[in-house]
Amino acid sequence: MNEVPTKIIVGYADRLSVAPGEMISFMVNVDGEARYRADIVKLISGDWHPRGAGFKEELIATTVNGDYPGRRQDIHPGSFAIVADDPRLAVDSFSLQAMIWPTTPLKGRQTILAKWSVAKNCGFVLTIDEGGALALTIGDGVRTAEVSTGRTLREREWYFVGASFDALPRRATLFQEPLARCLPQDPGVTIGRIVEVSGPARNDAPVTIAGLLSKSPQGREIGVALFNGKIDSPRIAARALSRTEMEQAIRSRPPGDVAPSIVAAWDFSLDFPSQQIPDVSPNRLHGRLVNMPARAMKGYNWSGDEHDWKHAPSQYGAIHFHDDDLYDAGWEADFTLTIPEDTPSAIYAARLEAGADIDYVPFVVRPARQLPTADVLLLLPTASYMAYANEHAAFDSSETEVLSGHLVAYKPEDLFLNEHREYGYSLYDTHSDGSGVCHSSRLRPILNMRPGYTNPWIGIGGSAPWQLNADLHIVDWLEAIGQKFDVVTDEDLHSEGLGLLRQYRVVITGTHPEYYSTAMLDAMRGYLDQGGRLMYLGGNGFYWRIAYHPTLPGVIELRRAEDGIRDWVAEPGEYGGLWRRLGRPPQALVGVGMAVQGFDICGHFRRSEASHNPRAAFIFDGVDEDIIGDFGVVGGGAAGLELDRFDPSLGSPAHALVLASSETLTGLYFPPPEEVNNVLPNLAAPQNPKARGDMVFFETAAGGAVFSVGSIAWAGSLSHARYINNVSRITGNVLRRFRDPRPFVVKDAETQT
Amino acid sequence: MIDPELVAEFLRCPVGHHSPNLQALLNVLRNEPLAGKYVLICLKPHREWILARHSGVRGRPPVPVPGYVFTDIEEAERTVFRLRWKRLTGEELD
Numbered sequence: 054m055n056e057v058p059t060k061i062i063v064g065y066a067d068r069l070s071v072a073p074g075e076m077i078s079f080m081v082n083v084d085g086e087a088r089y090r091a092d093i094v095k096l097i098s099g100d101w102h103p104r105g106a107g108f109k110e111e112l113i114a115t116t117v118n119g120d121y122p123g124r125r126q127d128i129h130p131g132s133f134a135i136v137a138d139d140p141r142l143a144v145d146s147f148s149l150q151a152m153i154w155p156t157t158p159l160k161g162r163q164t165i166l167a168k169w170s171v172a173k174n175c176g177f178v179l180t181i182d183e184g185g186a187l188a189l190t191i192g193d194g195v196r197t198a199e200v201s202t203g204r205t206l207r208e209r210e211w212y213f214v215g216a217s218f219d220a221l222p223r224r225a226t227l228f229q230e231p232l233a234r235c236l237p238q239d240p241g242v243t244i245g246r247i248v249e250v251s252g253p254a255r256n257d258a259p260v261t262i263a264g265l266l267s268k269s270p271q272g273r274e275i276g277v278a279l280f281n282g283k284i285d286s287p288r289i290a291a292r293a294l295s296r297t298e299m300e301q302a303i304r305s306r307p308p309g310d311v312a313p314s315i316v317a318a319w320d321f322s323l324d325f326p327s328q329q330i331p332d333v334s335p336n337r338l339h340g341r342l343v344n345m346p347a348r349a350m351k352g353y354n355w356s357g358d359e360h361d362w363k364h365a366p367s368q369y370g371a372i373h374f375h376d377d378d379l380y381d382a383g384w385e386a387d388f389t390l391t392i393p394e395d396t397p398s399a400i401y402a403a404r405l406e407a408g409a410d411i412d413y414v415p416f417v418v419r420p421a422r423q424l425p426t427a428d429v430l431l432l433l434p435t436a437s438y439m440a441y442a443n444e445h446a447a448f449d450s451s452e453t454e455v456l457s458g459h460l461v462a463y464k465p466e467d468l469f470l471n472e473h474r475e476y477g478y479s480l481y482d483t484h485s486d487g488s489g490v491c492h493s494s495r496l497r498p499i500l501n502m503r504p505g506y507t508n509p510w511i512g513i514g515g516s517a518p519w520q521l522n523a524d525l526h527i528v529d530w531l532e533a534i535g536q537k538f539d540v541v542t543d544e545d546l547h548s549e550g551l552g553l554l555r556q557y558r559v560v561i562t563g564t565h566p567e568y569y570s571t572a573m574l575d576a577m578r579g580y581l582d583q584g585g586r587l588m589y590l591g592g593n594g595f596y597w598r599i600a601y602h603p604t605l606p607g608v609i610e611l612r613r614a615e616d617g618i619r620d621w622v623a624e625p626g627e628y629g630g631l632w633r634r635l636g637r638p639p640q641a642l643v644g645v646g647m648a649v650q651g652f653d654i655c656g657h658f659r660r661s662e663a664s665h666n667p668r669a670a671f672i673f674d675g676v677d678e679d680i681i682g683d684f685g686v687v688g689g690g691a692a693g694l695e696l697d698r699f700d701p702s703l704g705s706p707a708h709a710l711v712l713a714s715s716e717t718l719t720g721l722y723f724p725p726p727e728e729v730n731n732v733l734p735n736l737a738a739p740q741n742p743k744a745r746g747d748m749v750f751f752e753t754a755a756g757g758a759v760f761s762v763g764s765i766a767w768a769g770s771l772s773h774a775r776y777i778n779n780v781s782r783i784t785g786n787v788l789r790r791f792r793d794p795r796p797f798v799v800k801d802a803e804t805q806t
Numbered sequence: 807m808i809d810p811e812l813v814a815e816f817l818r819c820p821v822g823h824h825s826p827n828l829q830a831l832l833n834v835l836r837n838e839p840l841a842g843k844y845v846l847i848c849l850k851p852h853r854e855w856i857l858a859r860h861s862g863v864r865g866r867p868p869v870p871v872p873g874y875v876f877t878d879i880e881e882a883e884r885t886v887f888r889l890r891w892k893r894l895t896g897e898e899l900d
Binding site: 057058101102103447448449450451452454455458459460461462463464468471472474485505507509513514515516653654717719720721 | 820821822823824826829832833836837838839840843844845846847848849851852853855856858860864865866867868870879880882883886
């Protein structure tokens, strides 16, 4: 029996990009080994393909290289809210209420609103019990009393729920009412009875929403009894309110006999970008969120009239909590490296070895600010790395093999991520309750952002690199031709904008720069408008709009709204999702845009008549053949996986030259939804002339130029035949001319728009 | 009735350009539910795989099927095709 591989060492860094003189810390989890070895290496190639460039790394002598004690560090996912304890929360009689939209009512005990000490087992908590019904639990420190409605809540229905306790008669009352009154099978239920405890014991626990607070031995905050679903308008009052009074308490200005009793009234429709939840009662018992639940979600009072939360925030006052949300793994640092001042800009990694296992934690050393060390910049698409971070499609969807056209093939990283769901998800995955994952953080091990890693469902036998490891094909090629270059990340571009790019004559993208923030797109647009030269060496770029969090480091948000390839679909609340739908299609930026995808084998490009235009002579210098890239380690060809097409109707410059187009894509290559306005029977590539990739070149008015290959697979052909091949030749020809300061000129009327 | 030529076509070329009829057959064969679905576990990148079946449950590992080790990825595809064919038709393929 063959041993199934597993991982025993994984790590992450607190930064993805670091400049000389700055510090970067590494956090490591080791399971079952007393010690591990750490070394800093420069990454050049992660290609294990038998005909590929090989795995190439260079050991870098640093002060942190050495042996370290191994220790286990765990991840505690799940979002919830914490409101610090306050004397005004010490109540004998009380009311708890909220609007809730449970998504997994039968998953086990789930907290809605609590002031409960896990350590002392006392206080009060409004929960969903094991039977999926609303329940109130009161603990006096010795005994615990619980009252349940006994009626299972339905999934994805809004309920008004509340519970009160009147200490003098020891009477507990609770109700759950579906807001959709048209459902005759559930008219709502109210239960009341005298309980055996005299009231909640005083405790110093905070108020918590959507979970109870436990703590690790190291003092880390851990959510337990976590809730899945939306919560809106939670309230606590210091006396037993009636059901009518609780309804009044939802209002922003409750009547005079109710208002004084309200201890806290949290309004989730305020301060959306923050992780704070404001209490709008006079007490101002503000809280904070843990593990970034989804904010600005449709509330209980959503009318359907407004589809942008910014226009009607009060209707988007729900927070969707998930028991597997994760922002920051929060591990303790094992070692911290100060980047030596003379460190060349490149992609590096902390190589971690324990027993027979090895992990790489990649990071970029960028040049010092305003001090470029080359005229060529490799812009590493780290927003896209984060979008795909720890993607689970090969495990979680039965349709993946149908899509890709071959068996999925798991590697140790994939097996580990399946068993360790706490490591969190990609923007392609769904939470445990089936809702889409809209946040992705890099403050956790990202096991598919590793040199040597290939995707389990892309390419036969899970053979294709994706994102970082695919981009190493470009790094390897630049090294092989002796081209000096700087490296920065999307995060650098997002925070520094055009000023970062304009220091370079040539910018080279990664193979799949799919996710762009507004600031990133503005910077790239500005770079081209000012005469920059862009080599877009990938496919399906500049496609989805994402947002970096304005204050918290290392996390992005995506609303997977209309169109695009979507493994889940966002609820209303923000228009768009695709830059194309938002009126800034990639075709208008780089001449081509997403047109077709397939994941079995790749095709090649065939040169067009236009490729013989004198304007393109420098591109094809030394290339006599018409077939380009009918070789390569990614699917066997340079035209594949995801391909972009020239389309003047979407803004492709009319004077652009379509140099070559893809051929021989298989019947598993299909266009994305935004290319399918009406469903025709000839969707797949062999019958659909629009399902193709185009390679384009155009000059810009400011003397710059753009060269777009429009194919993710392109870079996988660069190293073929020891880098002597027409893909390498064309890419090198373009790079050489793009580095030449002579301006590009759009010459004559024939080539004008 | 399934045209035996489709079987021959697949065995000649398990992944790549397929006739529409073979593609339709593969769409059925590959669309198994997750629980028990055939998957591979890669032991050596690009070189060695074993056969396993999906657990069907998030977080639970796939279960290896003893006796299947592949050093040729196309042979892995052919083997799974034969296994699925037998389940679909009750017949063994040569």
